[in-house]
Amino acid sequence: MASQRPGFPVRLTPTASAVTRGRTSAVPAKPLVHHTPSMASDAVRARMVQRLAAQGIADARVLRAMGTVGRHLFVDSALVNQAYEDTSLPIGLGQTISKPNVVARMIELLLGAPALANKPTDRLGRVLEIGTGCGYQAAVLSHIATEVYSIERLRGLHERARTNLRSFRLATVHLLLGDGMVGYAKGAPYAGIIAAAGGEAVPEAWIAQLAVGGRIVAPTQSAVGKQALVVIDKTARGLERRILEAVHFVPLKSGIA
Numbered sequence: 001m002a003s004q005r006p007g008f009p010v011r012l013t014p015t016a017s018a019v020t021r022g023r024t025s026a027v028p029a030k031p032l033v034h035h036t037p038s039m040a041s042d043a044v045r046a047r048m049v050q051r052l053a054a055q056g057i058a059d060a061r062v063l064r065a066m067g068t069v070g071r072h073l074f075v076d077s078a079l080v081n082q083a084y085e086d087t088s089l090p091i092g093l094g095q096t097i098s099k100p101n102v103v104a105r106m107i108e109l110l111l112g113a114p115a116l117a118n119k120p121t122d123r124l125g126r127v128l129e130i131g132t133g134c135g136y137q138a139a140v141l142s143h144i145a146t147e148v149y150s151i152e153r154l155r156g157l158h159e160r161a162r163t164n165l166r167s168f169r170l171a172t173v174h175l176l177l178g179d180g181m182v183g184y185a186k187g188a189p190y191a192g193i194i195a196a197a198g199g200e201a202v203p204e205a206w207i208a209q210l211a212v213g214g215r216i217v218a219p220t221q222s223a224v225g226k227q228a229l230v231v232i233d234k235t236a237r238g239l240e241r242r243i244l245e246a247v248h249f250v251p252l253k254s255g256i257a
């Protein structure tokens with residue numbers, strides 16, 4: 001549970017000289033400013049956001065969301081030191097949380113949906129996320145979409161995400177246990193669908209549940225058998241598909257376990 005974890009490691013820079021200045025007694029110096037764990041993680045997260053911007057993430061909505069959600073609150077206490085590094089991390093049951101750069105890139109792509117073209121400050125409407133995992137990306141998505149439906153097929157992770165997200169009190173995030181290959185028809189149509197696991201092809205159900213003007217961003221096997229990001233836009237004229245850079249996601253599997 002997030003609240004029971006040790007705080008984010010604080011590397012205090014002693015401010016002893018400032019504190020003891022003017023004192024004659026040998027009272028042990030205490031920092032005047034208490035560096036709380038959250039202040040320390042804020043600073044590390046701000047550096048992560050700077051790095052994302054330097055790597056080419058340009059959408060202010062994405063950078064703001066990535067700067068708001070504490071990634072250290074979603075990873076195992078043993079990995080907290082690495083929470084803001086540009087690396088994927090294990091989240092249990094053989095699954096991983098994607099690198100911050102990949103999360104930001106995919107959400108930036110999602111915000112490029114036709115319905116939001118030339119609306120650089122608007123939120124997306126309802127979004128479906130396949131693969132809740134630890135719940136980190138769902139929390140980030142809650143800052144760029146009006147509503148988030150997030151499906152996970154592994155009960156252990158679904159419950160873990162529920163625990164992780166409880167303290168965030170995100171009324172617009174709906175966590176579902178189910179097989180995301182069939183989407184979630186009750187929440188459709190979606191302005192955006194984003195997958196955190198890669199399959200052979202984009203399931204027909206996702207395309208059916210996508211709104212006109214909406215966009216799917218998903219890792220998918222490309223013709224040469226390698227995984228790549230696929231973007232599918234649904235427009236009044238039909239579907240437009242683009243294959244982008246190579247990625248490495250855990251496999252999209254059917255059924256609940």
Ligand code: SAH
Pocket residue numbers: 091095096097098130131132133134135136137138151152153154157178179180181196197250251252253254255
């Ligand atoms: N977005 C997550 C990353 C999770 S990793 C995060 O921020 O932590 C991908 C997840 O997709 C895994 O937890 C895996 O169990 C899940 N997954 C794979 N196939 C699925 C399916 N058909 N339906 C729902 N979840 C699925």
